[in-house]
Each structure stands twice: as C-alpha cells, then as structure tokens.
Amino acid sequence: MSRDDELMKMRYGTLDSNDAANRDVYDDSDWEVRILWFSALASISRVSHVKRHGIVFTTDEVRSFYSNSDNCKNCLCSLSSILVNVKTGEIVEKPLLERMLAAQKKHLESK
Ligand SMILES: [Zn+2]
Numbered sequence: 138m139s140r141d142d143e144l145m146k147m148r149y150g151t152l153d154s155n156d157a158a159n160r161d162v163y164d165d166s167d168w169e170v171r172i173l174w175f176s177a178l179a180s181i182s183r184v185s186h187v188k189r190h191g192i193v194f195t196t197d198e199v200r201s202f203y204s205n206s207d208n209c210k211n212c213l214c215s216l217s218s219i220l221v222n223v224k225t226g227e228i229v230e231k232p233l234l235e236r237m238l239a240a241q242k243k244h245l246e247s248k
Pocket residue numbers: 186211212213214
C-alpha cells in the first residue's frame with residue numbers, strides 16, 4: 138500500500154468511528170463529534186490544505202474534500218476528533234483552536 142493510501146485508510150477510519158459515535162453515543166444529546174483539521178504547515182503544504190488548519194468540519198465535509206483524488210495526493214494533514222455542542226457551538230478545546238489559527242496565519246503570511 139502506498140503512503141497516501143495508508144494515510145487515507147487511517148483518515149477514513151477516524152471518520153467512520155466518528156459517525157458511529159454520533160449514531161450510538163451522542164444521538165440524543167446536544168453534542169456531536171466533529172473533525173478538527175491539522176495541516177502539517179510544511180513548506181510543501183498546499184494553501185487549500187493550510188486554510189483548513191484549526192477549522193472544525195463534519196465527517197461529510199471531510200469526505201467531500203477527499204473525494205477529489207488530487208487532495209489525497211501527498212497530503213500530510215491529520216484529522217482529530219473534537220467534541221462540539223451543536224446547539225451553542227461550544228468547542229471543548231477552544232484555546233487549542235486559537236493557537237492553531239494563529240500558527241496558520243503566521244504560515245500563510247510567510248509565503
Ligand atoms: Zn493535506
């Protein structure tokens with residue numbers, strides 16, 4: 138299996154387990170597991186990937202991004218599960234998000 142395929146397999150595993158948790162655990166609650174996007178913020182990272190750094194997506198939004206096979210090629214991004222209150226928008230790891238967005242801004246400005 139190529140490195141790209143291996144990474145995509147891991148990403149789809151994360152998406153599948155999030156969907157299962159939302160269905161089986163959080164179904165009747167205000168909470169939902171979503172995906173916090175981490176770009177590697179590397180010199181070779183594409184701007185379209187860097188721009189997702191520190192942003193929270195639904196699993197469908199992530200699947201849609203990777204349904205474009207160009208986005209799967211040489212992608213170093215990683216996906217992390219994050220708990221979001223769908224009613225209030227509250228995110229459990231807010232300080233982390235703020236640090237990530239600051240790093241993203243710095244990276245884009247250095248281009
Ligand atoms: Zn990427």
